[in-house]
Amino acid sequence: MRRKDREVSAEQAWEIVERCSYGVLAMTKPDGTPYAVPVNFAREGNCLYIHCAQAGEKTDCLNHQPQVCVTCV
Template sequence: MTFRTMRRHRQQLSEPESIELLKNGTSAVLGVNGDDGYPYTVPINYVWHEGKIYLHCAKSGYKLDALRRSDKVSMTVIAQEQIVPQKLTTYYRSVILFGRARILTDAQEIIEAAQLLGRKYSTDAPAVDQEIRKDIDRLCCIEITIEHLSGKTAIEWVDPK
């Protein structure tokens, strides 16, 4: 698959800058191929680890049904935004990725993904591990392999160099 190049290339962030946005972001919107050809997007918490994205969900639901039909996904993180009413615009930094999702089935992979997620959002590792042990039978984790990534910033925040 050939992905489109960014039209406003001066605003494009480098790959390392885009990865930093992913690493530091706290929420995203995941897009999947939904019912009857409609896109389905859902807000998620996620973690970036060694070039992949991990997220969790229940063991059943719309998102999983869609992923079982098609593993292709898109995800957007808005890392920074500033509404500028006097200019009728918003300054922002964001990253969009396209990739393939895999529903994890191996218990150890699920535990490791859940630990990565839990430790991103909490500094209490024992509490995270206890929660995972308590909910492991109801927990599903998804791994996204990134195929294409692009970050963008508002033209007002572009370094003039």
């Protein structure tokens, strides 16, 4: 991180996750374009669980590239 004075610990980050109302899940589509969608999620330990159908846009993105970004709002 470039600004060490703004860095938060992992514990502080999980506290932020606990307080947020929802998240925005950002992924990459199979054609390489970005795809972001608002989601509700549940947290257990260091894992976030997001509801997802067995077929659809999110599933296609996750199968293509499982590395994602979640922004907590």
